[in-house]
Amino acid sequence: MQRVLIIAGSDSSGGAGIQADIKTVTCLGGYAMTAITALTAQNTLGVSGVLPIATDFVRQQADACLDDIGADAIKTGMLGDASMIDCVADIIEKAGVFTAVDPVMVAKGGHPLLAAQAVHTLKTRLLPLADLLTPNTPEAEALTGLSIVSEADMRTAAEALLDLGAKAVLMKGGHLDTGAEVVDLLVTRDAVHRFTAPRVETRHTHGTGCTMASACAALMREGRPLEEAVGLAKDYIGGAILMAPGLGQGHGPLRHNWLL
Template identity: 50%
Template sequence: MRTPPPRVLTVAGSDSGGGAGIQADLKTMLALGTHGMSVLTAVTAQNSLGVQGAWELPAEAVRQQFRSVIEDIGAQAVKTGMLAGAELVETVADLLDGLTAPVVVDPVGVSKHGDPLLAPEALEVVRTALLPKATVATPNLDEVAQLTGVRAETEAELPRAAEAVLAHGPRWVLIKGGHLKDGDTAVDLLTDGTAEHWLRAPRHDNRHTHGTGCTLAAAIAALLAKGASVPEAARGAKEYVTGAIAAGFALGDGIGPVDHGWCLGGDRR
């Protein structure tokens, strides 16, 4: 019998348009050679134009999904995304207690279109309960500001942003600098407070970038499940998401998704 591939569990919301959330995570995990599993936290009505509605699942539904997977199948890495409200954040943080697998926390606060995906009252629970469970936290610059009050606008300010996030307890933080205005390079900073790893890639002139944050965090989780170190996983995920952005395509009337299958070959025109 075939040996099963590494198993990765995503705990996140559904994107009905298929570009972000659970859908993006599972596509990424498949593309990178792992078996993706899911705990659904919320359902969104979402398309290329934005989020038209969002509904949280009950905490007990989230708890039962998680236990069903972990107690029978197990996971070699876990990724968290949209958790919506304070009760769900606290529930997921409790479920992660005692887990030996690495945890990637994407502290999703707003959608690509600026729609809120995290209740204001949940921020403190993210800071105090969820971030301390993270092997790697992957906030973008808006999420850094939301969580810490630190607003980074240049590459030189990324270490200060990372320090502010690390103060809340994750072992590593990857500050995503895609929103920086300076330069033609997309630069991210990965650090544990001691070592700094600067990840650089060319910026692609493509507006269809829906799902980049979910995709990057899911890719890190997949590569950690395959045995990579945190710096190795971050570098591999950066390469994967850069290719996915370059291949992003129009879908609907707004911002289309990145192409999660860009590396799988075949005619994808």
């Protein structure tokens, strides 16, 4: 059983954040543990409040999990500010396991989830610890300063993120206008793997970024190529989007348990 420590914020509506992460890891056969970085008041219409958790207590949560149960992988999500990023970087360095970093910056409804002054710390402390970085195109633009309007731009931005220290970058292309299909690129120093899927016209995509990164962490195994884990994760999230339950008045959640 893959033991995954999730370090991220809580979504009170259950569609994203820690709640989506736990559902994903559990439905993919893993064991989910958490170190919660913030509480949010939110629903499918947006975020109405954020309560950060003290870094010392985040560290205490993580240590309690790692010192007893241990972890095979870590997944990070919403971190909030530079001090939290430093705290989480210390935890990752201590654990020394596969780490999937979802560089959460803005909620689906547009609410900022990372302080602007923390972007430099994210780039210098956390990206070099990422075995897999999973940005969407707006996040990649914010991290690189590059404009991304095409598949070629996605590859260029991914290579820039590799230069910042990430070992592999899964560049998610769902925000780009690529017609009837969505193109994602897994870029490493050695190869580029291209994944395509039919575009699903739906507003029920809340938590897709959290779910994708957690699925990769849950599916990564010793001896399994990263591109295989990413492909399996994409199959999982594709089904979760197609079978979304249609809840809420805004960006609704996925059906994480569609495989059961």
